[in-house]
Amino acid sequence: MRSLYIHIPFCNRICTYCDFNKFLIKNQPVDDYLDALIKELDMIPEDVIYTVFIGGGTPTALSNNQLERLHHFVTNRFEIASEFTVEANPDELTTDKIAIMKHFGVNRLSLGVQTFNNRLLKSLGRTHVESDIKRAVDDANRLGIESVSIDLMYHLPTQTLEECMYDLEQAVQLDINHISSYSLILEPKTQFYNQYKKGLLQMPDETLAQEMYEYTMDFLAKHGFHQYEISNYAKGDFESLHNKVYWTNNEYYGAGAGSHGYVNGKRYYNVVPVPHYIKAMKAGNAVKEVIPVDKEASMEEYMFLGLRLNEGINVLDFEQRYGVTFNAVFGTVVQRLLNEGQITFENNQIKLTNQGRMRGNDVFEKFLLTV
Ligand code: SF4
Structure with a gap:
C-alpha cells in the first residue's frame, strides 16, 4: 500500500525565506488547477492509500468551496487506511475550513507556526500573529481533529537563544501532540538570501544554532515529546506516518504541479509552473521526467533517509x-x-x-x- 502527496502550490503571501514550489494565489487559475489535479488523482491505479498528505504552498489558501471540492474527491476516490493530514496557516484556518476537513476524514493538521514572536513572524513575511496560533489549535481540537502538529523554525535572523526558548515554552503549552523544528537555511532565490548577500541580514552564528538545537531536543524531551527524527518530536504514538514513509524509503504517489512520486522503483517529476501543468493534464499526463532508482542509489537512500530516524x-x-x-x-x-x-x-x-x-x-x- 502506497502513500499519496497532493500539492496545492498557492499562497496568499510569499515568505521571505521560502524556496518551495509555490505561487501567489492572486490571479492564478485555481479552479482549472483543481480540475487538472483531480484528473491526475483519478488516474492513480490504486484505491486504498496508506496515508494522504495535502501540502503546499498553502492548502488553506483555497476558498471553502475549492477545499470542499478537493476533499470530497479525495475521500470518495480513495480509501485512506491511516493518516490524512492537511497543512494549514494559523490565520487562514477558519472554523468553516476545519469543519470541511473534519467532515471528509482529515485526522491530522500540520500548522505552519514557525515562531510565536511577532517581530520575527513579520520578518519571515508570515501573515499570522501569535494570537492566531492558540486560536487555530483550540478550534482544531474543539472541532474534533485527532492530531495537531506545529512547525517551528530556529536560527532566524536576529533571533536570540531566549527567543528560541520562548517559542518552545509556548509550544508545549498548546494542546498538540507533534512538533517539527527546523533550522532556517538560507536558500538561493529567496528574499532572505538576497538580503544576506547584500549584507542586510544578521544571522545568528552556527554555534548559537547548535545551542538552540541541543536546547530544543532537551526541552521537548522533558515535556513529553520524544524525538524520533532529526527535526521531529511526538507525544506517544503521534509520529507522522506519512513522513515515515519517506524516511523508510517506501513508495508514494505525488500529484500536482512540480510534485514528485516514487512508484515501482522509479522516481517521477511533474511539470511546473501551474499553466504548464494544467495544459499537460489536459493533454493527459503531467509527468516531465522518470528516473529509475538503481540498486546502488536505493541503498544510499535507504541509509541516509533511515539514519534520520532515531531508531x-x-x-x-x-x-x-x-x-x-x-x-x-x-x-x-x-x-x-x-x-x-x-x-x-x-x-x-x-x-x-x-x-x-x-x-x-x-x-x-x-x-x-x-x-
Ligand atoms: S506559506 Fe509556506 S509555501 Fe507559502 S510562501 Fe510561506 S513558507 Fe512558502
Missing part, C-alpha cells in the same frame, strides 16, 4: 531488501563513523549519536557509493 536502520532488513551483505557495502564507512563517535551499532541497529545528528548531512554524505 536508525536495521542491518538485517537492509540485507533482506537488497540481497547483499551489509558489511561488503558499507562496512568500511560504518567502522570510520563508529571510531569518530557519529553512530552506534548495537543489535544490528545503526543509529546516529547526538554528535552525528548535529552533523547529519556530513554523515549522510559518507554513504554515497557513487562519488
Whole structure:
C-alpha cells in the first residue's frame, strides 16, 4: 500500500525565506488547477492509500468551496487506511475550513507556526500573529481533529537563544501532540538570501544554532515529546506516518504541479509552473521526467533517509531488501563513523549519536557509493 502527496502550490503571501514550489494565489487559475489535479488523482491505479498528505504552498489558501471540492474527491476516490493530514496557516484556518476537513476524514493538521514572536513572524513575511496560533489549535481540537502538529523554525535572523526558548515554552503549552523544528537555511532565490548577500541580514552564528538545537531536543524531551527524527518530536504514538514513509524509503504517489512520486522503483517529476501543468493534464499526463532508482542509489537512500530516524536502520532488513551483505557495502564507512563517535551499532541497529545528528548531512554524505 502506497502513500499519496497532493500539492496545492498557492499562497496568499510569499515568505521571505521560502524556496518551495509555490505561487501567489492572486490571479492564478485555481479552479482549472483543481480540475487538472483531480484528473491526475483519478488516474492513480490504486484505491486504498496508506496515508494522504495535502501540502503546499498553502492548502488553506483555497476558498471553502475549492477545499470542499478537493476533499470530497479525495475521500470518495480513495480509501485512506491511516493518516490524512492537511497543512494549514494559523490565520487562514477558519472554523468553516476545519469543519470541511473534519467532515471528509482529515485526522491530522500540520500548522505552519514557525515562531510565536511577532517581530520575527513579520520578518519571515508570515501573515499570522501569535494570537492566531492558540486560536487555530483550540478550534482544531474543539472541532474534533485527532492530531495537531506545529512547525517551528530556529536560527532566524536576529533571533536570540531566549527567543528560541520562548517559542518552545509556548509550544508545549498548546494542546498538540507533534512538533517539527527546523533550522532556517538560507536558500538561493529567496528574499532572505538576497538580503544576506547584500549584507542586510544578521544571522545568528552556527554555534548559537547548535545551542538552540541541543536546547530544543532537551526541552521537548522533558515535556513529553520524544524525538524520533532529526527535526521531529511526538507525544506517544503521534509520529507522522506519512513522513515515515519517506524516511523508510517506501513508495508514494505525488500529484500536482512540480510534485514528485516514487512508484515501482522509479522516481517521477511533474511539470511546473501551474499553466504548464494544467495544459499537460489536459493533454493527459503531467509527468516531465522518470528516473529509475538503481540498486546502488536505493541503498544510499535507504541509509541516509533511515539514519534520520532515531531508531536508525536495521542491518538485517537492509540485507533482506537488497540481497547483499551489509558489511561488503558499507562496512568500511560504518567502522570510520563508529571510531569518530557519529553512530552506534548495537543489535544490528545503526543509529546516529547526538554528535552525528548535529552533523547529519556530513554523515549522510559518507554513504554515497557513487562519488
Ligand atoms: S506559506 Fe509556506 S509555501 Fe507559502 S510562501 Fe510561506 S513558507 Fe512558502
